Amino acid sequence: MFGHSGQAHGRRGLLALLLLALLEGGTAPAGANEQPLRVAVAANFLPVAERLSTRFTRQTGTPLRLVSGSTGKLYAQIVHGAPFDLFLAADEARPRRLVEEGRARGAPFLYATGTLVLWSPRPGLVDQTGGVLAEGGFSRLAMANPRLAPYGRAARETLQALGLWSRLRSRIVRGENIAQAFHFVVSGNAELGFVAASQLLSRGEEGSRWVVPERLYSPILQAGVVLTAHPAAGRFVHFIRCGEGREIVREGGYRVAADPAC
Amino acid sequence: MLSGADLAALQVTLRLALITTLILLLLGTPLAWWLARSRAWFRPVVEAVVALPLVLPPTVLGFYLLILLGPEGALGGLVTALGGRPLAFTFSGLVIGSVLYSLPFVVQPLQTAFSTLDRRLLEASATLRAPPFDRFVSVVVPLSRSGFITAAVLGFAHTVGEFGVVLMIGGNIPGETQVLSIAIYDHVEALEYTSAHWLAGGLLLLSFLLLLTVYLVNRRWSVAHP
Numbered sequence: 001m002f003g004h005s006g007q008a009h010g011r012r013g014l015l016a017l018l019l020l021a022l023l024e025g026g027t028a029p030a031g032a033n034e035q036p037l038r039v040a041v042a043a044n045f046l047p048v049a050e051r052l053s054t055r056f057t058r059q060t061g062t063p064l065r066l067v068s069g070s071t072g073k074l075y076a077q078i079v080h081g082a083p084f085d086l087f088l089a090a091d092e093a094r095p096r097r098l099v100e101e102g103r104a105r106g107a108p109f110l111y112a113t114g115t116l117v118l119w120s121p122r123p124g125l126v127d128q129t130g131g132v133l134a135e136g137g138f139s140r141l142a143m144a145n146p147r148l149a150p151y152g153r154a155a156r157e158t159l160q161a162l163g164l165w166s167r168l169r170s171r172i173v174r175g176e177n178i179a180q181a182f183h184f185v186v187s188g189n190a191e192l193g194f195v196a197a198s199q200l201l202s203r204g205e206e207g208s209r210w211v212v213p214e215r216l217y218s219p220i221l222q223a224g225v226v227l228t229a230h231p232a233a234g235r236f237v238h239f240i241r242c243g244e245g246r247e248i249v250r251e252g253g254y255r256v257a258a259d260p261a262c
Numbered sequence: 263m264l265s266g267a268d269l270a271a272l273q274v275t276l277r278l279a280l281i282t283t284l285i286l287l288l289l290g291t292p293l294a295w296w297l298a299r300s301r302a303w304f305r306p307v308v309e310a311v312v313a314l315p316l317v318l319p320p321t322v323l324g325f326y327l328l329i330l331l332g333p334e335g336a337l338g339g340l341v342t343a344l345g346g347r348p349l350a351f352t353f354s355g356l357v358i359g360s361v362l363y364s365l366p367f368v369v370q371p372l373q374t375a376f377s378t379l380d381r382r383l384l385e386a387s388a389t390l391r392a393p394p395f396d397r398f399v400s401v402v403v404p405l406s407r408s409g410f411i412t413a414a415v416l417g418f419a420h421t422v423g424e425f426g427v428v429l430m431i432g433g434n435i436p437g438e439t440q441v442l443s444i445a446i447y448d449h450v451e452a453l454e455y456t457s458a459h460w461l462a463g464g465l466l467l468l469s470f471l472l473l474l475t476v477y478l479v480n481r482r483w484s485v486a487h488p
Contacts, residue, residue, distance in 0.1 A: 073451045139347055145434065147452045173351045173433030184433065189332045189350040 036063040037232045038083060040074040042090035043144075043177035044114060044151055045222065047202035048252035049088065052236075052245050059239075062232040070177035072148030078103060078227065085230040086237070088222070090114065090178075091150040095225035104225040109261065111240050112254035114220035116154045119185065119200060120192035121207040130210040132192070133164055138171070142184040142193030145174045152178070154217040155194035161216045198253035222254070264460055270437040271445040271461075278353070278441060279421040282360040286368040286417045287410070289361070294372035295402075298379075313366050320426025323363060327431050331355050351433035356441075359427045368417040375409020376402070411479050419472045422465070 041049045046068040053064040067074070067084065075094040078084060079101070087104075088111065089095050095108035118133070120126045125138070132138065144152030152174065159165040173190055175181030178199070185193040186205075200209065224240075226233045239245040242262035250256050264272070297309060315323065331338045331349040337358075338348045349355035379402065387397045403410065425443040432439035434448070442461055449458035 070451070076451050076453055079453070140351055140433070142433075145448065147448065170435070170438070173435060176429065176434070184351075187328060187332055188334055189328060189348065190433075 035230070036065045037085050037230055037236060038065045038067065039086045039088060039236075040078065040082070040084040041066050041068045041088045042071045042074070042222065043068045043149070043179040044090055044196035044198055045088055045112070045252075046179065048198060048249055048254070051248050051252070052240060055244060055248065056236055056239055060232065060235065062236075064236070068177075068179065070144065070148040071150055072145075073177070085228045085233050086224060086226055088224040089150075090220060090222050091153075092221045092223040095223045098225055098227070104227055105229065106226050108223040108225045109237065109241060110221055110257065110259075111224050112222045112249050112256060114151065114154075114222055114254060115197035116151060116158065116212040116217060116220065117195055117197045117200060118192060118210040118212060119195050119205070119207060120209075121186065121188070121205065122191065123206070123208050126192055126208040126210050128210060130162070130212065132210075133159070133162060133168065136168070136171075138191040140173050140184075140190035141168060141171050142173050142175060142181045142190035142195075144178040144181045144194075145176060149175075149177050150220050150222075151194065151196055152181070154212075154220050157217040158194070158212050196253070201253040265457065267436050267440070268445055268457065268461060271440050271442050274353070274437065274440060275422055275442040278356055278360060279418045281357055282364060282421045283368070283414055283417045285357070285361050286364060287414060290365065290368040290372055290413065290417075294369045295376055295398075297369070297373045298376035312369050315363050316366050320363065320424075321430065323359065324427045324430030327355070327359050327362075327427065331358070331431065350431050351435060351439060353438050355431055356428060356439055359431055360421045360424060363424055363427050364417045364420045367420045368413040371409050371412040371416060372406070375406035375412075379405055408480050412476050415472050415476045419469055423469065 039049065039053075046066065049066050049068075053066060057063050069077075071090045071094055074082075074084075074087060074089070075098070078087060078098060087095060087098065092108065092110070095104070098104040099106075099108060118126055118130055120138075126132050133141075143155040146152040146156040156165065159168060173181075173184055175184055178196055181193050182195045182199045184190045185195065186203075194212070197211070199205075224237065226237060240249065241259045246256055246259075293308075293312070297305060297312070328350055329335050333339060333342050333348045338350065342348055349358065383401055383405070384397060387401050392400070423443065424441070425447070428439065428441050428444055429447070432441070432444065434440050434444055442465055446458055446461045446465070449455070449461065
């Protein structure tokens with residue numbers, strides 16, 4: 001009987017140790033330098049951010065942890081205390097608001113300017129002038145949710161500028177972010193959609209496309225902001241704005257302006 | 263208070279839940295009857311399939327539905343070939359998704375009700391030469407009343423509470439596929455807490471009242487028929 005309870009004790013002790021080990025592994029930093037840099041990334045920028053992350057980690061040894069979503073959703077998460085060190089948004093407004101609310105460190109910085117593309121995997125569906133929108137030879141047009149995603153906002157502005165917003169409204173399917181909108185089109189569930197140039201580039205997509213002229217929508221100025229005192233945050237920002245990262249961003253399908261901070 | 267889009271979402275949600283529940287009662291009743299009475303070796307297989315939506319993440323269902331309903335999918339391709347619109351991002355697509363998603367919530371209470379029926383009553387009505395359908399309507403249905411009510415309310419409530427599947431196959435179209443749960447999600451993400459509160463609070467109350475109905479009905483029934 002005693003032996004029995006001793007065994008039970010031993011087993012319970014082992015279980016407790018195991019639990020402790022699991023908890024420890026999850027929370028305790030192995031060393032300040034190895035604490036990964038947690039970056040909230042607007043969905044359109046994720047493929048490029050992954051490339052940036054690989055290169056940066058190879059150079060500095062600091063691992064990155066990327067979390068992607070719509071800019072609006074990530075903003076809401078940060079407001080509610082999500083543990084991100086850096087926010088790479090798809091607009092300027094939300095990083096600026098975080099600074100105004102005292103949730104950020106330092107000023108927002110511009111890291112890329114995005115390009116909106118009307119795209120279909122079907123060759124010949126989208127013409128060089130976007131006339132397909134007025135002709136209406138499709139049943140579903142995908143875009144990101146304009147309330148949450150800057151690329152969705154740009155898509156809505158484009159349709160409004162063309163005077164087609166109210167006519168096409170019932171055919172629009174809204175992805176929760178630009179990645180979902182892209183997936184709707186890639187999977188063939190929507191014939192065409194407003195996507196980011198960077199998404200097409202990163203997957204080497206063919207099909208037919210219309211690069212939406214910039215006069216039809218207000219520019220997609222993608223800004224970022226540092227949120228914590230993580231030692232690697234500043235270095236990573238410098239890497240994107242001035243270092244090798246800049247070229248990766250450009251190759252990824254974005255415009256990068258000359259940065260006075262470099 | 264509630265904007266036009268919110269009211270539209272409410273209407274879509276109620277319509278979806280109502281249609282789904284009716285379809286499920288029609289399809290689920292014979293299925294549950296068979297499950298309750300059959301001794302076929304593959305009955306456990308069917309039972310497991312019916313129970314799958316209970317354990318699968320909605321994303322699994324949503325993913326396969328998107329493939330199935332899409333223009334290249336089996337069902338979507340068939341509908342397109344027959345001259346219809348692809349089913350993804352349509353109200354009909356949501357109905358198909360909801361029927362699958364809420365299936366166990368209707369079938370299981372019915373199966374339980376059917377398997378606890380007193381067989382002697384059925385045999386008695388058979389000896390009175392009542393035809394099978396008549397026996398079912400005038401003997402089985404009244405005796406399984408609480409099972410039917412539970413099944414209908416749970417099927418309805420579970421469809422109202424659907425989120426993941428709709429997020430994946432709905433496309434968030436106001437007035438067509440934007441349901442309450444999605445509208446709440448949008449409000450929260452956009453930090454529009456007042457609107458979110460109205461919808462979320464309303465849904466909380468509605469769900470509570472629905473469940474309360476189930477428990478009250480079941481209690482009254484068991485008190486009246488111990």
